[in-house]
Amino acid sequence: MKKNFLLALACLLLASVQMNVKAQVKPYDFTDGKLFYKITSKEGKEVYVVSEKPRGGYTVKLKGALTIPESATHEGTAYAVTGIGKQAFYMCEGLTAVTLPSTLKAISDKSFLGCHGLTSIKIPNLVEKIGKWAFMSCAQLERIDVEESNKKYCSKDGVLFNKDVSIVIQCPSGKKGDCNIPESVTKISAQAFYGCVGLTAMRIPHNVVYIGNDAFYGCVKLRTIKCELKEPLTGIAMGTEVFEQVSTGDIGGSCKLYVPVGSKTAYEETAQWKKFVPNIEEDNTLGIDVVSNSDISVRSESGKILIATKGNAANIHIYNVAGTLVYSCIVPAATNVSLPVQSGVYVVKAGNKQVKVGVK
Numbered sequence: 001m002k003k004n005f006l007l008a009l010a011c012l013l014l015a016s017v018q019m020n021v022k023a024q025v026k027p028y029d030f031t032d033g034k035l036f037y038k039i040t041s042k043e044g045k046e047v048y049v050v051s052e053k054p055r056g057g058y059t060v061k062l063k064g065a066l067t068i069p070e071s072a073t074h075e076g077t078a079y080a081v082t083g084i085g086k087q088a089f090y091m092c093e094g095l096t097a098v099t100l101p102s103t104l105k106a107i108s109d110k111s112f113l114g115c116h117g118l119t120s121i122k123i124p125n126l127v128e129k130i131g132k133w134a135f136m137s138c139a140q141l142e143r144i145d146v147e148e149s150n151k152k153y154c155s156k157d158g159v160l161f162n163k164d165v166s167i168v169i170q171c172p173s174g175k176k177g178d179c180n181i182p183e184s185v186t187k188i189s190a191q192a193f194y195g196c197v198g199l200t201a202m203r204i205p206h207n208v209v210y211i212g213n214d215a216f217y218g219c220v221k222l223r224t225i226k227c228e229l230k231e232p233l234t235g236i237a238m239g240t241e242v243f244e245q246v247s248t249g250d251i252g253g254s255c256k257l258y259v260p261v262g263s264k265t266a267y268e269e270t271a272q273w274k275k276f277v278p279n280i281e282e283d284n285t286l287g288i289d290v291v292s293n294s295d296i297s298v299r300s301e302s303g304k305i306l307i308a309t310k311g312n313a314a315n316i317h318i319y320n321v322a323g324t325l326v327y328s329c330i331v332p333a334a335t336n337v338s339l340p341v342q343s344g345v346y347v348v349k350a351g352n353k354q355v356k357v358g359v360k
Contacts, residue, residue, distance in 0.1 A: 012311065027054050027085070032072040034062070047072055048083035048108075056090030056110075063094035070101040084111040088133070093117055100124050104122060107134050116140060117300070119174070123160075129301075130169065137195055140171040141340040154261075156182060170191045171199075181205055188215050190239055197221055204228060213239035219246050226258045229287045232270040248275040258283040284345070284358050296331075298348050300359045305348065308336045317349040 005246050027050050028036035049068055052058045071078045083106040087094060091114040098112070104124050109131035111272045112118065116139040123130070125147035132338030135144060143158035153169070154161050157179075160170040165184045169192065176198035181188070183205045193199065193227040199219050204211075206228035216222065249255030257276040259267050264269040264282050273280075296314045298307050307316060309331050318339065326346065331337050 019251075026055065027051060030051070030072075030074040032074065033069075034060070035068065035072070035076070035120045037079065037081075038073045040083065045077060046082045046083040047052050047079040048106075049081060049088050051088050052091065056087035058092070062092045063096075065097040065099075066095055067099040068101050068104075070103045082106065084108055084214045086110060087113065088321065089115055091115070100127075102126065104303075105129070107131060109133060110136075111135055119143075120145065123147065123150060123153055123155075125151075128152045133191065135160075135170055135172060136191060139174050139195075140174045142174040142176070144170060144172050171196050171279035172196070175199060177201070179203070180301075181208075183207060184212050186210070188212060190214060191217065193217075193219055202226070206230070209233070210237050211239060211242055213241065214244065215242045216237060216246055217244045218243060222255050223263060224248050224256055224258070226266075226283065226286060228260065230260045230263055232259075232267045232273045233262070234270050234272075238272060242272050243275055246275075249277050249279040250275045253277060253279070253347070256281060258286060260286045283360070286358075294352075296350050298355060298357065300357045302360055303340060303343070305341055305346065305359060306336070307331055307339070307348075307350075307356060314350050319347045319349070320344060 018183050029039045030037055034050050036050050038050045040048050042044050047241045069081060071080055073239050080103045081101050086108040089108045089112050090110055095115050096119060097115045098118065098121055102124050106129040107127060108203055111131065111134045113133050114137050118138045118141050120143045123146040127150060135141060144155055144160040146153045146155040152163055154163055156164060156165060158172060158175060159168065161168060165182050167183055167187045167189060168181060169189050170327065171179065173194045173195050174195055178201040179199055180203040185205055186207050186209050188208060188211045191214045193216045194214055195218040197218060197220050199222040202222060204227040208229060211233055247255040252299065255277045258281055261282045261284050264280055267280050268277050295312045296309050304316065311333060313333050314331045316327065316329050316331055317325060320326055326341065327339055341359055343360050348355050348357055
């Protein structure tokens with residue numbers, strides 16, 4: 001009995017020692033200045049910036065503005081800084097600004113998660129990978145900008161997109177007011193607007209075919225969502241808890257969901273969307289077909305009609321519902337024009353095509 005007890009005790013002590021050793025394993029290879037680095041390629045002389053502690057964090061907290069250098073030196077060798085490691089600046093709430101190096105190629109998962117003091121950041125042109133939740137829960141982050149020459153990513157109005165603006169990747173948590181998602185977007189990524197507590201109005205364009213998990217989770221001040229989809233997304237096209245902690249009707253909230261005319265019943269009967277009942281209303285300016293071919297597109301925004309030409313010029317005529325000509329003009333090739341109009345319904349004729357457009 002005593003022998004078994006001693007054996008069990010020895011096993012426990014060994015396990016404890018192993019756990020302590022594991023906990024003491026450093027995530028970095030060397031330090032240079034106040035930052036910590038992990039060598040990722042000795043041959044290529046490349047390093048990632050990583051945290052001091054295994055699960056993120058620093059003994060001496062980082063504060064104020066931080067410039068990450070293009071290179072770091074260890075034992076006489078200069079290494080190019082090409083990445084930001086996982087949780088490298090996790091919960092560094094004292095950081096107010098970070099300048100990223102031009103050598104940077106990758107930003108890992110949760111790199112800046114919880115950096116509540118950070119107000120803006122600019123992605124360099126060589127970055128080709130941005131990990132999950134890289135900039136999530138940065139309460140004061142109002143903009144994520146991207147160098148124009150970057151081949152993978154771009155920024156529109158401070159929101160991070162892929163290069164062709166077909167995917168919303170991340171809206172900064174500190175963004176406030178309205179957010180009009182561009183017409184070109186087909187996918188809203190998981191957690192794209194997670195925790196954006198300052199957003200008050202959202203527009204979902206008609207080309208969207210997928211909305212990911214928790215896409216609008218925690219957007220507690222949203223009061224208006226204008227959805228141009230004639231049919232509500234459902235099934236695999238709709239992630240889980242998309243509108244969790246939004247002020248939806250099922251919890252007595254006041255956020256209104258505006259949908260195209262004739263779509264209200266479908267939204268009232270579809271999972272997740274029906275959370276907005278009784279605050280689902282039809283809007284005759286939504287879901288209206290646009291003139292769209294290889295040469296021209298026509299759509300409306302608040303107080304204006306937008307016309308974009310591509311390969312050829314277009315002869316445009318715009319009439320109000322009474323049949324009165326409001327505008328007549330030739331729009332040159334590869335040109336965008338914005339025509340201010342009063343609220344109402346208009347008929348836009350472009351060549352042999354015409355479309356009815358509602359303007360609010």
